[in-house]
Amino acid sequence: MTGTGKLLRLILRRDRFILPIWVLVLGILPAAYVTTIEGLFSTDAERLDYARISQTNAGFVALYGQLRGDSVAEMAIWRAGFVPVMLGVAVALMLIRHTRADEEAGRTELIGAGVIGRRAPLAAALIATMAAGLVLGVIATLGLIGSDLPVAGSVWAGAEMTLAGWAFAGVAAIAAQLTGGARSARSIAVLVVGLAFVLRLGGDLSAMSDGPLSWLSWLSPIGWAQHIYPYGAADWWPALLMLLFAAATTAVGVILLGHRDLGAGLFPGRPGPATAAPSLRTPLALAWRLHRGLLIGWASAFAALGLVFGAVGQSVADIGQGTAMGDIFARMGGSDVIVSSYFASIAGMVGILAACYAVQATLRMRDEESAGHAEMVLTSSSSRWSWAAGHLVFSLLGPAVVLLLEGVVSGAAYAAITGDNLMGDVVGGTVAELPAVWAIAGVAALLFGLLPRCAALSWGALSVCLLILLVGAPLQLDQWVLDISPFTHIPHLPGGDLTWTPLVVLTVVAAALVAAGLTTLRRRDIPA
Structure with missing residues (x-):
């Protein structure tokens, strides 16, 4: 993978404005929710009342996932339940921008004329997106610790955000190999993020009534992230599932890259008609x-x-x-x-x-x-x-x-x-x-x-x-x-x-x- 370091510096140079913005915005959201919850509830009774109702409220379970506690910390990380979805979309768009979009525009072919390895562009994009996810997790952890929340739980919360980003970076790496166009690759990646959210939603709603479909949330990386419960059980094995999923999807993306031509996708594009219609x-x-x-x-x-x-x-x-x-x-x-x-x-x-x-x-x-x-x-x-x-x-x-x-x-x-x-x-x-x-x-x-x-x-x-x-x-x-x-x-x-x-x-x-x-x-x- 010769030239990966140079391509990584190029990615950071091109995204020097956009990348810090979305990393900072999503990273400080959990701490912002802590401030919101502390400001909204003037008494513990109000907070406990809200937590009790939210735990059995289908609407809020659908949007944010299951709430398993009533502390400020647990409610804040529950309220941030939509952050993995936004993070998944941001990571997927970033990786496809620096892989399939560059390839479609001819920049990858131009760079490849130099001393650059075949897999270097994908490797650089993966390193950049995963590093962004890691920085985001660190920001989230420091923000939660700064809000006087338990250190161990804050570290788990940051890890939850980081692993969610890594998981969908691997998904985007696969999507970038499937089609010959960046727009189609983006659509596939965003569709997978949406499907993961729907699976989590369906599983959590079924679990509220001990329904038979509660297992659906275990098919979703978003469901795995929300089942960590940083300030509660702090389960480590959903985090392990996310890490293994990220490693597997990344490996598949790298393997698929070697089975297609430059500028083409595994799914061949359909040529249009030779002449345009009157319309x-x-x-x-x-x-x-x-x-x-x-x-x-x-x-x-x-x-x-x-x-x-x-x-x-x-x-x-x-x-x-x-x-x-x-x-x-x-x-x-x-x-x-x-x-x-x-x-x-x-x-x-x-x-x-x-x-x-x-x-x-x-x-x-x-x-x-x-x-x-x-x-x-x-x-x-x-x-x-x-x-x-x-x-x-x-x-x-x-x-x-x-x-x-x-x-x-x-x-x-x-x-x-x-x-x-x-x-x-x-x-x-x-x-x-x-x-x-x-x-x-x-x-x-x-x-x-x-x-x-x-x-x-x-x-x-x-x-x-x-x-x-x-x-x-x-x-x-x-x-x-x-x-x-x-x-x-x-x-x-x-x-x-x-x-x-x-x-x-x-x-x-x-x-x-x-x-x-x-x-x-x-x-x-x-x-x-």
């Missing part, structure tokens, strides 16, 4: 052909999220009935109505996810440019503006579609379970996030037009918004720091007061950013 003769039609799979995938995911969030709505209401939890949920959502507060909080998270879709759709222009496709399209009668506008239609209207879909499904699921019709309020609160999503898409469009090599920094801007959403309030950051995120200015709906000024201002800012991006795109070389 592909405009830039917008071409953009639809390129974006339709992405739109369908995100729409399906948002529909599934809406189904889960709507079903959990009744569980939230049940927790507030007859307990002291009503005021707590009101403080979290900014409303005196528990269910409205819950849906307002969910709307903020869904808005961040929609912004991820907006950035991904916008940066598709950069992928097309890097692959040389944009240059070929622009040799025809299509102008730069019409080509870019075709992609921006999906960057701006695509998030509107998925947000609307999530709101409709969430409201319908809640109405079907409870009989209460909050459809209008839920949909309004979700769609209200759209101006903030457009602002983030505008940042991506501006970076693509002005500094195309730095277009990926738009993910950094989105990471800052996520960091502010997750830890801004628990860490009591100054208001000017919170105001950096456009999502901070969105009214808390449903339940809060609808103010049009921030929505209009954010929409104008987004339009200005997109216009500036189109203007700068017109004045630079393609490809850049």
